[in-house]
Amino acid sequence: MPATAYAAGGEGGPKNQRDSSSSRGGLQNGKINVETRVQTKVNGSSGPAKPGKLSSVDGDWTPPACWYEPAFSPKEIEAKVKAWRKVKLFGIGDFVGDVFDGYYKDGEPYKDYNLDKQGEGMFWAAAVNPNRKDDPEANSCDKLPFWVPESETPKEPLAVSPKVLAEYAYDELPLPKTEITMAPDGETKVNLPTWIWLDKAKFRKVSVTASLPDTNLSATTTAEPISLKINPGTKDATTYPASGECPIVDGRIGEPWAKGKAKKTPPCGVKYLRSSGDGSYKLNATVTWKITWTSTTEPGGRLPDGEFGADQNVTVKEIQSINR
Secondary structure, eight states: OOGGGOOOOOOOOOOSSOOGGHHHHOEEETTEEEEEOOEEETEEEEEEOSSSSOEESSOOOOOSSEEEEEEEEHHHHHHHHHHHOOOOGGGGGHHHHHHHHHTTTTTOOOOOGGGGGSSEEEEEEEEOTTTTTTSSSOOOOOOOOOOEEEEEEOOTTBBHHHHHHHHHTTOOOOOOOOEEEESSSEEEEEEEOEEOOOOTTTTSSEEEEOTTTTTSSEEEEEEEEEEEEEEEESEEEEEETTTTTEEEEEEBBBBOTTTTTSSSOOSSSEEOSSSSTOOOOEEEEEEEEEEEEOOSOOEEEEEEEEEEEEEEEEEEEEEOOOOO
Protein backbone atom coordinates (compact mmCIF):
# COMPACT_ATOMS: atom_id res chain seq x y z
CA MET A 1 0.00 0.00 0.00
CA PRO A 2 1.22 3.58 -0.55
CA ALA A 3 1.76 4.24 3.14
CA THR A 4 4.59 1.70 3.27
CA ALA A 5 6.27 2.50 -0.02
CA TYR A 6 9.48 3.52 1.77
CA ALA A 7 9.50 1.65 5.05
CA ALA A 8 11.91 2.91 7.66
CA GLY A 9 13.44 -0.07 9.35
CA GLY A 10 13.92 -1.84 6.05
CA GLU A 11 17.34 -2.59 4.57
CA GLY A 12 19.99 -0.92 6.70
CA GLY A 13 17.49 0.16 9.35
CA PRO A 14 16.71 -1.17 12.83
CA LYS A 15 14.12 -3.87 13.38
CA ASN A 16 10.70 -2.97 14.72
CA GLN A 17 10.59 -2.39 18.44
CA ARG A 18 7.52 -4.60 18.94
CA ASP A 19 5.58 -7.30 17.15
CA SER A 20 2.83 -4.93 16.05
CA SER A 21 1.97 -3.70 12.59
CA SER A 22 1.58 -0.26 14.14
CA SER A 23 5.36 0.13 14.16
CA ARG A 24 5.60 -0.42 10.41
CA GLY A 25 5.53 3.16 9.22
CA GLY A 26 6.53 4.77 5.96
CA LEU A 27 6.99 8.08 4.24
CA GLN A 28 4.81 9.42 1.43
CA ASN A 29 4.75 13.02 0.26
CA GLY A 30 6.92 13.94 3.23
CA LYS A 31 4.55 12.39 5.80
CA ILE A 32 4.99 9.46 8.15
CA ASN A 33 2.12 7.01 7.68
CA VAL A 34 1.34 3.66 9.22
CA GLU A 35 -0.16 0.34 8.12
CA THR A 36 -3.49 0.03 9.87
CA ARG A 37 -3.88 -2.41 12.75
CA VAL A 38 -7.67 -2.57 12.45
CA GLN A 39 -8.89 -6.17 12.61
CA THR A 40 -12.21 -7.59 11.45
CA LYS A 41 -14.29 -10.60 12.37
CA VAL A 42 -17.23 -11.89 10.36
CA ASN A 43 -20.11 -13.12 12.52
CA GLY A 44 -17.59 -13.88 15.24
CA SER A 45 -15.05 -15.70 13.05
CA SER A 46 -11.92 -14.57 11.27
CA GLY A 47 -12.49 -12.77 8.00
CA PRO A 48 -13.10 -11.24 5.64
CA ALA A 49 -13.91 -13.25 2.52
CA LYS A 50 -16.39 -11.73 0.13
CA PRO A 51 -17.18 -12.23 -3.55
CA GLY A 52 -17.84 -8.59 -4.38
CA LYS A 53 -18.05 -4.98 -3.26
CA LEU A 54 -21.07 -3.33 -1.69
CA SER A 55 -22.02 -0.05 -3.38
CA SER A 56 -23.66 2.75 -1.42
CA VAL A 57 -27.01 3.96 -2.75
CA ASP A 58 -25.84 7.43 -1.67
CA GLY A 59 -23.54 8.47 -4.49
CA ASP A 60 -21.97 11.16 -2.28
CA TRP A 61 -20.90 8.74 0.47
CA THR A 62 -18.11 6.18 0.67
CA PRO A 63 -16.35 4.55 3.61
CA PRO A 64 -13.32 6.57 4.81
CA ALA A 65 -10.21 6.34 2.67
CA CYS A 66 -7.92 7.17 5.58
CA TRP A 67 -7.89 8.01 9.27
CA TYR A 68 -5.48 8.55 12.17
CA GLU A 69 -4.87 5.81 14.70
CA PRO A 70 -2.49 5.15 17.66
CA ALA A 71 0.77 4.15 16.04
CA PHE A 72 4.07 5.00 17.75
CA SER A 73 5.45 5.28 21.26
CA PRO A 74 8.03 8.03 21.86
CA LYS A 75 10.84 5.48 21.58
CA GLU A 76 9.44 4.22 18.25
CA ILE A 77 9.28 7.71 16.76
CA GLU A 78 12.90 8.27 17.79
CA ALA A 79 13.94 4.90 16.33
CA LYS A 80 12.17 5.68 13.06
CA VAL A 81 14.05 8.95 12.59
CA LYS A 82 17.34 7.21 13.38
CA ALA A 83 16.48 4.57 10.80
CA TRP A 84 16.02 7.28 8.16
CA ARG A 85 19.48 8.65 8.89
CA LYS A 86 20.95 5.32 7.76
CA VAL A 87 19.55 5.86 4.26
CA LYS A 88 22.57 7.32 2.43
CA LEU A 89 21.09 7.61 -1.08
CA PHE A 90 21.62 11.23 -2.29
CA GLY A 91 21.75 12.39 1.31
CA ILE A 92 18.01 11.88 1.69
CA GLY A 93 18.43 10.15 5.06
CA ASP A 94 20.07 13.11 6.77
CA PHE A 95 17.64 15.52 5.11
CA VAL A 96 14.61 13.62 6.36
CA GLY A 97 16.24 13.10 9.74
CA ASP A 98 16.86 16.85 10.13
CA VAL A 99 13.24 17.64 9.22
CA PHE A 100 11.80 15.23 11.76
CA ASP A 101 14.34 16.07 14.44
CA GLY A 102 13.24 19.68 14.11
CA TYR A 103 9.65 18.59 14.64
CA TYR A 104 9.98 15.93 17.33
CA LYS A 105 13.28 16.65 19.09
CA ASP A 106 14.06 20.36 19.19
CA GLY A 107 10.92 21.72 20.77
CA GLU A 108 8.79 22.67 17.74
CA PRO A 109 6.24 21.42 18.75
CA TYR A 110 7.75 18.46 20.65
CA LYS A 111 10.90 18.05 22.73
CA ASP A 112 13.10 14.95 22.79
CA TYR A 113 10.37 12.87 21.12
CA ASN A 114 8.28 13.04 24.32
CA LEU A 115 10.57 10.36 25.78
CA ASP A 116 9.72 11.61 29.26
CA LYS A 117 6.11 10.60 28.51
CA GLN A 118 6.86 7.04 27.47
CA GLY A 119 3.88 4.89 28.50
CA GLU A 120 1.61 7.90 28.94
CA GLY A 121 0.23 8.09 25.42
CA MET A 122 0.92 7.47 21.73
CA PHE A 123 1.70 9.33 18.56
CA TRP A 124 -1.26 8.90 16.21
CA ALA A 125 -0.40 8.51 12.51
CA ALA A 126 -2.25 8.43 9.21
CA ALA A 127 -3.46 5.01 8.03
CA VAL A 128 -4.88 4.25 4.60
CA ASN A 129 -7.96 2.08 4.16
CA PRO A 130 -6.56 -0.88 2.17
CA ASN A 131 -9.88 -1.13 0.30
CA ARG A 132 -9.63 2.53 -0.78
CA LYS A 133 -5.91 3.04 -1.32
CA ASP A 134 -6.43 4.28 -4.90
CA ASP A 135 -9.05 6.88 -3.91
CA PRO A 136 -7.86 10.51 -4.11
CA GLU A 137 -9.16 10.95 -0.55
CA ALA A 138 -6.51 8.49 0.66
CA ASN A 139 -4.10 11.44 0.62
CA SER A 140 -6.29 13.67 2.77
CA CYS A 141 -4.73 12.46 6.05
CA ASP A 142 -1.57 14.47 5.56
CA LYS A 143 -0.59 15.38 9.11
CA LEU A 144 2.59 14.16 10.75
CA PRO A 145 2.07 11.82 13.72
CA PHE A 146 0.70 13.83 16.66
CA TRP A 147 0.72 13.14 20.40
CA VAL A 148 -2.41 11.98 22.21
CA PRO A 149 -2.25 11.34 25.97
CA GLU A 150 -3.56 7.98 27.15
CA SER A 151 -7.35 7.79 27.59
CA GLU A 152 -7.90 11.08 25.74
CA THR A 153 -9.89 11.44 22.53
CA PRO A 154 -8.14 13.54 19.87
CA LYS A 155 -10.06 16.49 18.44
CA GLU A 156 -8.90 15.58 14.94
CA PRO A 157 -12.08 14.89 12.83
CA LEU A 158 -10.40 12.04 10.97
CA ALA A 159 -9.21 10.26 14.13
CA VAL A 160 -10.33 6.64 14.31
CA SER A 161 -13.56 6.18 16.28
CA PRO A 162 -16.29 3.54 16.58
CA LYS A 163 -18.14 5.19 13.68
CA VAL A 164 -15.00 5.18 11.51
CA LEU A 165 -14.57 1.48 12.32
CA ALA A 166 -18.22 0.85 11.46
CA GLU A 167 -17.75 2.59 8.11
CA TYR A 168 -14.58 0.59 7.48
CA ALA A 169 -16.50 -2.63 8.21
CA TYR A 170 -19.00 -1.57 5.51
CA ASP A 171 -16.37 -2.52 2.91
CA GLU A 172 -15.70 -5.85 4.62
CA LEU A 173 -19.23 -7.26 4.64
CA PRO A 174 -19.09 -10.76 3.04
CA LEU A 175 -22.29 -10.60 1.03
CA PRO A 176 -23.49 -13.64 -0.92
CA LYS A 177 -23.50 -13.53 -4.68
CA THR A 178 -26.78 -12.35 -6.16
CA GLU A 179 -27.65 -15.54 -8.01
CA ILE A 180 -31.37 -15.64 -8.63
CA THR A 181 -33.34 -18.76 -9.46
CA MET A 182 -35.62 -18.54 -12.48
CA ALA A 183 -38.40 -20.73 -13.85
CA PRO A 184 -38.13 -21.33 -16.74
CA ASP A 185 -34.37 -21.31 -16.28
CA GLY A 186 -32.00 -19.86 -18.88
CA GLU A 187 -34.48 -19.87 -21.77
CA THR A 188 -38.04 -18.59 -21.68
CA LYS A 189 -40.78 -17.74 -24.15
CA VAL A 190 -42.34 -14.50 -25.29
CA ASN A 191 -45.33 -13.50 -23.09
CA LEU A 192 -44.59 -16.28 -20.62
CA PRO A 193 -44.23 -15.02 -17.02
CA THR A 194 -40.85 -16.06 -15.59
CA TRP A 195 -40.74 -16.61 -11.84
CA ILE A 196 -37.76 -15.24 -9.93
CA TRP A 197 -36.72 -15.93 -6.35
CA LEU A 198 -33.69 -16.03 -4.07
CA ASP A 199 -32.53 -18.81 -1.80
CA LYS A 200 -33.94 -18.05 1.64
CA ALA A 201 -30.95 -19.68 3.37
CA LYS A 202 -28.38 -17.41 1.68
CA PHE A 203 -30.00 -14.04 2.16
CA ARG A 204 -29.97 -13.33 5.85
CA LYS A 205 -28.32 -10.79 8.12
CA VAL A 206 -24.52 -10.69 8.08
CA SER A 207 -22.28 -8.73 10.43
CA VAL A 208 -18.66 -7.62 10.61
CA THR A 209 -16.96 -6.36 13.76
CA ALA A 210 -13.99 -4.02 13.28
CA SER A 211 -11.74 -3.31 16.25
CA LEU A 212 -8.40 -1.72 17.04
CA PRO A 213 -6.20 -3.90 19.29
CA ASP A 214 -5.08 -2.52 22.65
CA THR A 215 -7.93 0.02 22.67
CA ASN A 216 -11.62 -0.01 23.55
CA LEU A 217 -12.49 1.03 20.00
CA SER A 218 -14.83 -1.42 18.31
CA ALA A 219 -17.96 -1.40 16.17
CA THR A 220 -20.20 -3.98 14.51
CA THR A 221 -21.79 -3.30 11.14
CA THR A 222 -24.76 -5.39 10.05
CA ALA A 223 -26.31 -5.80 6.60
CA GLU A 224 -29.90 -6.98 6.26
CA PRO A 225 -31.46 -7.69 2.83
CA ILE A 226 -34.63 -5.71 2.22
CA SER A 227 -35.48 -6.02 -1.49
CA LEU A 228 -34.47 -7.28 -4.93
CA LYS A 229 -34.49 -4.96 -7.92
CA ILE A 230 -34.96 -6.48 -11.39
CA ASN A 231 -33.81 -4.86 -14.62
CA PRO A 232 -34.87 -7.13 -17.52
CA GLY A 233 -32.21 -5.74 -19.89
CA THR A 234 -34.80 -4.47 -22.40
CA LYS A 235 -37.76 -2.08 -22.49
CA ASP A 236 -39.82 -4.81 -24.13
CA ALA A 237 -40.66 -6.50 -20.85
CA THR A 238 -43.05 -6.36 -17.92
CA THR A 239 -41.80 -6.82 -14.37
CA TYR A 240 -43.64 -8.19 -11.36
CA PRO A 241 -44.29 -6.08 -9.41
CA ALA A 242 -44.47 -3.20 -11.89
CA SER A 243 -41.77 -1.26 -10.01
CA GLY A 244 -39.33 -4.10 -10.59
CA GLU A 245 -38.54 -4.12 -6.86
CA CYS A 246 -39.41 -7.34 -5.05
CA PRO A 247 -39.74 -7.00 -1.26
CA ILE A 248 -38.81 -9.60 1.30
CA VAL A 249 -41.82 -11.55 2.55
CA ASP A 250 -41.43 -14.09 5.34
CA GLY A 251 -37.67 -13.95 4.97
CA ARG A 252 -37.75 -14.80 1.27
CA ILE A 253 -37.40 -12.74 -1.88
CA GLY A 254 -39.85 -13.96 -4.46
CA GLU A 255 -41.60 -17.32 -4.46
CA PRO A 256 -40.43 -20.62 -5.98
CA TRP A 257 -42.38 -21.83 -8.96
CA ALA A 258 -44.25 -25.09 -8.56
CA LYS A 259 -46.72 -27.16 -10.56
CA GLY A 260 -50.17 -25.65 -10.50
CA LYS A 261 -48.89 -22.05 -10.60
CA ALA A 262 -48.71 -21.75 -14.39
CA LYS A 263 -51.74 -19.43 -14.57
CA LYS A 264 -50.75 -17.36 -11.54
CA THR A 265 -48.86 -14.07 -11.59
CA PRO A 266 -45.44 -14.40 -9.93
CA PRO A 267 -44.90 -12.10 -6.93
CA CYS A 268 -41.42 -11.49 -8.32
CA GLY A 269 -40.64 -12.03 -11.97
CA VAL A 270 -40.53 -10.77 -15.54
CA LYS A 271 -42.43 -11.29 -18.78
CA TYR A 272 -40.55 -10.62 -22.01
CA LEU A 273 -42.63 -9.22 -24.86
CA ARG A 274 -40.15 -9.74 -27.68
CA SER A 275 -37.71 -12.46 -28.67
CA SER A 276 -34.01 -11.92 -27.97
CA GLY A 277 -33.28 -13.17 -31.49
CA ASP A 278 -29.94 -14.92 -31.89
CA GLY A 279 -28.65 -13.41 -28.64
CA SER A 280 -29.90 -12.95 -25.10
CA TYR A 281 -31.01 -10.23 -22.73
CA LYS A 282 -28.75 -9.30 -19.82
CA LEU A 283 -31.03 -9.39 -16.80
CA ASN A 284 -29.61 -7.57 -13.77
CA ALA A 285 -30.69 -8.56 -10.27
CA THR A 286 -29.56 -6.28 -7.44
CA VAL A 287 -30.23 -6.79 -3.75
CA THR A 288 -30.60 -3.73 -1.52
CA TRP A 289 -29.21 -4.13 1.99
CA LYS A 290 -30.08 -2.04 5.04
CA ILE A 291 -26.88 -1.20 6.92
CA THR A 292 -26.78 -0.47 10.66
CA TRP A 293 -23.99 -0.29 13.22
CA THR A 294 -23.62 -0.66 16.98
CA SER A 295 -20.89 -0.07 19.53
CA THR A 296 -20.44 -0.52 23.26
CA THR A 297 -19.25 3.09 23.61
CA GLU A 298 -21.49 4.99 21.15
CA PRO A 299 -25.20 4.82 20.23
CA GLY A 300 -24.63 3.57 16.69
CA GLY A 301 -27.24 4.05 13.97
CA ARG A 302 -27.74 3.76 10.22
CA LEU A 303 -25.26 3.90 7.37
CA PRO A 304 -26.35 4.39 3.75
CA ASP A 305 -28.12 1.38 2.25
CA GLY A 306 -25.95 -0.72 -0.02
CA GLU A 307 -26.51 -2.54 -3.28
CA PHE A 308 -24.90 -5.70 -4.60
CA GLY A 309 -25.96 -7.28 -7.88
CA ALA A 310 -25.09 -9.44 -10.85
CA ASP A 311 -26.07 -10.01 -14.47
CA GLN A 312 -27.56 -13.18 -15.94
CA ASN A 313 -28.16 -13.94 -19.61
CA VAL A 314 -31.75 -14.80 -20.55
CA THR A 315 -32.64 -16.21 -23.94
CA VAL A 316 -36.20 -15.45 -25.07
CA LYS A 317 -37.75 -17.44 -27.91
CA GLU A 318 -40.98 -17.05 -29.83
CA ILE A 319 -43.67 -19.64 -29.10
CA GLN A 320 -43.77 -21.89 -32.12
CA SER A 321 -47.21 -22.60 -33.56
CA ILE A 322 -48.17 -25.35 -35.97
CA ASN A 323 -50.47 -24.55 -38.89
CA ARG A 324 -52.74 -27.41 -39.97
